[in-house]
Amino acid sequence: MNKKTVLKKTILAVSIAMLTACGGSGNNSDIAPVASTSTIEGVITGFGSIYVNGVEYETDNASIEIDGNPSIETSLGIGDVVVLQGSINADGLTGVANRVSSVDELEGYVLDLSNLNVGVGSINVMGQVVNITIDTVFDSNTLNSIDELSINDIVEISGFSDGNGNILATRVETQQSADNVELKGVISNLDIDALVFTIGTLTIDFSSAFEVPAILNNGLLVEVKTQTVLTGSLIDGFVLIASQVEIEDDGGFEFDEGVEIERQGLVSDVTDTTFLFNGELIQIASLKVDDDFASLENGMLITAEGFIDANGVFIIEKIENIELSDFEFEGLVTAKTETEVTVTNNGVEITFIVNNSTRLMDEQDEGVTPIRFFSLADVALGEYLTLKYFVDINGKNIATELEREDNPTLLIASRGL
Known part of the structure; x- marks a missing residue:
């Protein structure tokens, strides 16, 4: 059976069999239990062992990874976004995890704090707009509230990106060093001759990078790393000198045809026929007449459930709105x-x-x-x-x-x- 990489960073053809944007409890246990092996992407909400997307997973025999490196469960935190491979029991509320991988969405310098108001709003980190909401969790060991941040602080952001320079933060913590400054996003304004492109408002100079994909295109979702301080200003714009540019692979999970997938993510750029899901273009190949596709809105956080077909395409069968705090x-x-x-x-x-x-x-x-x-x-x-x-x-x-x-x-x- 062919191995397929989940959610290739190209256009995804999607067949939607059911689309709902319901209110209700916000408990993702309303989604039908997944049989056999499944893959879950979502936010950690509790421990004992680990709660993700409304399901409690045993992790006694699970491998734990953080940023691609072996780790332990106690290094994970509430609000971290993880990709979990395992199974869900028939009750839909419990399961067993085989592998849990956490990768932050952004790590870098705070450039602007002027758009915060009583602990909510947005901050500029590495030229990306990081949205801080009532639901954003702060690591109590390093940060009690967003109001404690200062310009040039180094922060690690977990959350969901629209790929266009906007991130919904689910967890924020500060770092002491800039050894792993990195960001993810969709390439735009690519200039092959000048060896630059932009992610959000940040200009990426990859002329001296020791690792760059053989082919770069506008619209490609990438991860960029640097070991140097940004240059520029808020008025003139900032420039990042990249040391590495990699095609973003969501932790490198690969799955067999038919594997069930459940992902949380951010909706943006909604049109009559397409939308972006965590920065990835979703094309609607077929849609039931009674489905309420019009209920999708920019900025909505959703859970998408489906499976991988024979062509490695993520076939979405159900979409459910995730209620945020009021x-x-x-x-x-x-x-x-x-x-x-x-x-x-x-x-x-x-x-x-x-x-x-x-x-x-x-x-x-x-x-x-x-x-x-x-x-x-x-x-x-x-x-x-x-x-x-x-x-x-x-x-x-x-x-x-x-x-x-x-x-x-x-x-x-x-x-x-």
């Missing part, structure tokens, strides 16, 4: 069940549904050691929580993030974002 609430726990928690603040009481897609983080640090394998079962009455959430079509408060914190002296009331 609100944040902090307070004391006054009631709890196996799937719900009630939090009270200054007389306001809200009950939240917690599911496998809820990001779970223990950030207590006053006299206690935070629990890595943290779950709702670890939460006790009287403890202090911060929850991010949205309200579904049934009026239920669905927690997208639950964070246990030290109890502050001043409680902060609910605020809509």
Whole structure:
């Protein structure tokens, strides 16, 4: 059986058998359980072993890789985007991982912070617009909030890129050195004579790179690395002197025909017949009359489910919208069940549904050691929580993030974002 590389960085022909952009719980367990071997790309939301796309995967015998190098599970963090190879059980909620690979979307210098407003907005990293939302996770060991960043800080960004210089950040952490400054994106304005191209607003000079693909084209998705500081300015533009230019391969996973694929990603450049999914052009080869293709919008985060056909093409069978947070609430726990928690603040009481897609983080640090394998079962009455959430079509408060914190002296009331 022929091996096929998933999602070649060329135009993908896609047959969509079902297209929905539904609200609801945001729990990807609504997607039908995948039989046998499958490949999942998504955001880590919890540990014990590892939660990705609403499924808890055992990782006892799994190989772990970070940026292509062997690693261990404890080096992964909430908000990291991973590609996971394994299987999902019949319940659709549990599975077994054979391999987990994490590759950051961008690592480099912060160039501009002027578009932030109360911790959300966008920052310029290496000429790329990195969108910071209420759902962006910050590595508490290096960064508590985006407001702590300074110009020329080196950051590592996990998330999803539209390929045109815009990234939705799911996790941000700072780095001490610039040994691995890198970015991914779609080539534009290629000048073979001058040996330059652009990704977003950043000019890439590859004249001295020791590794360059034999053929470069506009529209090709690549990863660029450098070991030198950027030159230029915000007004005149920045230039990166590339040491390596590689065709982006999403971690190098290869799969047999028929392997089931489930990917989270960012939608952009929507037209009547095509859209970009994580910067890759998707052409609609066939579409059921009743399908609501018009519901796709630029900037939407979706889960796409399908399989690899005999030609190595990703055939998408279902698309589902991923709900993002709209609100944040902090307070004391006054009631709890196996799937719900009630939090009270200054007389306001809200009950939240917690599911496998809820990001779970223990950030207590006053006299206690935070629990890595943290779950709702670890939460006790009287403890202090911060929850991010949205309200579904049934009026239920669905927690997208639950964070246990030290109890502050001043409680902060609910605020809509």
